[in-house]
Amino acid sequence: MEELYENKTKYSEKLYNIFLNAYREEYASSENLLMIYNIGFFGICCIFAFIEKLILLGVVIIVGLMIYVWYKIIRPTIREEKTRKGPKLKGNFINTYKFYKNYFKVENPEGQAQVLYFKIYRVVETRDYYYIYISRENAFVMSKNSFTKGSSLEFTNFIKKKVLIKYKNRINKNKP
Helix, strand or coil: CCCCEEEEEEECHHHHHHHHHHHHHHHHHHHHHHHHHHHHHHHHHHHHHHHCCCHHHHHHHHHHHHHHHHHHHHHHHHHHHHHHHCHHHCCCEEEEEEECCCEEEEEECCEEEEEEHHHCCEEEECCCEEEEECCCCCEEEEEHHHEEECCHHHHHHHHHHHHHHHEEECCCCCCC
16 A cells, blocks of 8 residues: 655654643643542542441442542553653654555554554644544654655645544644
8 A cells, every 4th residue: 555644753751741731731621620520529429428327338439539549640640650761752762654545554663553544532733743642541743844755734634634523723722
């Protein structure tokens, strides 16, 4: 199959920090609001359980709350630190993205992956990068200045057609 676009993006700690900031801008407010609501709901349920002397139910709710806090706060923090210490941010890790008609490939020193366009969770375009989310928490970061085949303008038009409503333009957001 004919390769339409190719991009080679070098990963670094700076790039990772840029991605984290973009991710937080994209999802932080909805995540935080939902987390506050859930913790409040768990707390109220726990209080009522103990008031009604339903100790076992109260303990189960507390365990559920601890699991929720682990999953939403502690686990992402551990993953972030693990990524910071991993080989991707040492300056020599390069992802090569190759785009074809029905899918794209990502190749790097750890191996390769192939993703069908309909499986993409979201594509966010900023002034300097594309973030191709394969889930809500995991994304590939592509520098707009790193195309070795095709241009970023052509690629924008191409990817918009492939993902339709999953494409988000954040180019003008936070512009001075």
